[in-house]
Amino acid sequence: MSTEVESYKIQKMVELLAPKLTRQVVGSLVGCVHCGMCHETCHYVMTHPDDPKMTPSYKADQLRKLFKRHYDWTGRVFPGWVGAKPPTRDVDLDELKDIAFGTCTNCRRCTFNCPMGVDTATLNRIMRGLLTQVGVMPEGVRVVSKDTWELGNQMGVLKEDYVETLEWLSEELVMELDDERATIPIDKVGANIVYTINPREVKYDPRTISEAALIFYAAAEDWTMPSWGWDQTNFGLFSGDDAMGAASYRHLQEKNAELGSQRLVISECGHGYRSTRCEGPNWSKTDQDFVMESSVMTMLRYIKEGRIVVDKTKNSDPVTFHDSCNNARSCGFYEEPRELLKLVCTDFQEMYPNRTENYCCTGGGGAMSMSEYTPRRLVSAKVKADQIAETGAKVVVTSCHNCVDGLGDLIRHYKLDCQVKQLVHLVANALVLEECAISKIPKEKPVPEPVPEPVQEPVVIPVEIPADRVKIADALSGRRILIVEDEEDTRIFLATLLQDAGAVTLEAVDGDEAIATARAEKPDLITLDLSMPGKDGVEAFIEIRNDPDIRDIPVCIVTGHPEFRKVIYDRPVRPPEGYMDKPVIEEDLVANLRRILETSRAEGS
């Protein structure tokens, strides 16, 4: 590697790029001839015609510069000739962040229109991933990543809140239909279908869950919702963090296996569909031994098989369809939603362009979570607003939750006279329940509930627990963590934080004690201070890595000396799994350790 780079973070990015340089990626990096075709395809360019920095090839050039300078022979020999001038200082990273996160929704429209087959959106995603891995990302992405690592879903929904919400929806539906069979089953082992959702459904707008439950009921389906591993969305797709992508997918896969289901149904969510069905198995490098399908396919099948009957005249407003980028361009999934839509509404008209040529909702790629770029996003949304207005439709239907919010924003901003709906809503609204499968199954006479054994009610003493404690309570549940730290105050502080997050802690005050304890106890993870009396952290780290008994235990350096980074990473041993500067921020510590534990578990398995 070149020694001209001043920034440790950029050096690290160069290293992290190496394993991503597959033949396809290199093809995209070297294939661009800067012909300008992509220029005309991008909604950012169309709405910022005088800003050359909006051109897709310019955005991809940021990664290209890094690649050419450090990996391609032309850039190593003639850097000036081939534009191999990557940034070298930390201060340059903010600009890279703004380009990668703030001027592209990774919608891949440019990719589809490149005569050279350059996948610009993938290059942009790689740039996001490199930045995220050295800690440079928008605040919104940081928060969502933290919640994903700690609680297994991107909106920080606690398990008990999730289950309680489903129970509430279930009761309402049973009451509305006056039929016990309309219950939403949770964790039912052996069900035909496991149904997963986007957290915004359970946190803010559960109408789609009730509608889906109604359709499953009408089709007399044997289905269930999992109590864990239910978040099909995957911020790894947006942040470029493949490790998170793998961990999020594995939650679904493992829960599905535990429930013994053969079919995972993904609610209408573009990035959920893409990251679960198309990317997840690759990120997690696991085999996939069950069917994954969009709920659109499920609903369509029910109609074709006659399990549900619909009356399209119940949806008579003029309707148009918006293709989600992830569904249409990345998964080739665009005819089935149309087929279904035409079965459940009377007045359907296409918007133009459509299918793989459709314009982004402008809220894709995680844009809805990054407020700092909202003004630019709304300007770029003019393209979409005009496209919708031209159809004259009163309802824009889409099969993506992200598009629902993106389109909702631009409809308000540009004061369009229409609303956004999903197919599940139209199907539920068009149901003719008395002709559906459920009506052909006689209601069982209510079996009197067996009188339950009188149970001694446990005495519950209400304890006021601050919210932040509740939130991270289970993040490290049952994990055994060795804290190596010479200062007593810090040691107690770290131990308390980790115990609050559910961990079992062990402690050591210097390098020798750390190694002895690690050998004797084989903890799941070690946090290691660097400057300690006696055998210091650097020596201890090398010794741990060279000891076959304990070399696989993940290590997170926690130090007041960020400048030691280089000393540690330059050693001829496997680098530490994490490196955190003091003072330690509670939330970052727990999220980081959780990430390390998840990632190393995946690699070890």
Add this chain to the structure above:
Amino acid sequence: MAIFEYGDVSIEVDEDGFMLEPDQWNEEVAAALATTEAVEELTEEHWKVMNYLRDYYLEFGVAPMIRKLCKETGFPLKKIYELFPSGPAKGACKLAGLAKPTGCV
């Protein structure tokens, strides 16, 4: 960061129009913010929702689940959407002076 101004009200908001300093919230601010969310008049029912959201947020630092909001106010979900057409996350939370909900919303 941006400044939102309406009448005598002048507050710092993020680029999505959510308050940055929730302490500056008061009824006048809520009424001003309501003009951005197609809420024409703030009724007692609006205040009931906003007050609950606010109390919860000040205590726990996050917006409550929709389940809790419906349970505590006694309003069905449909009613919440009637009161705040943009929905609980983008409508009600914004008027109640909460920070923008995290994630893809």
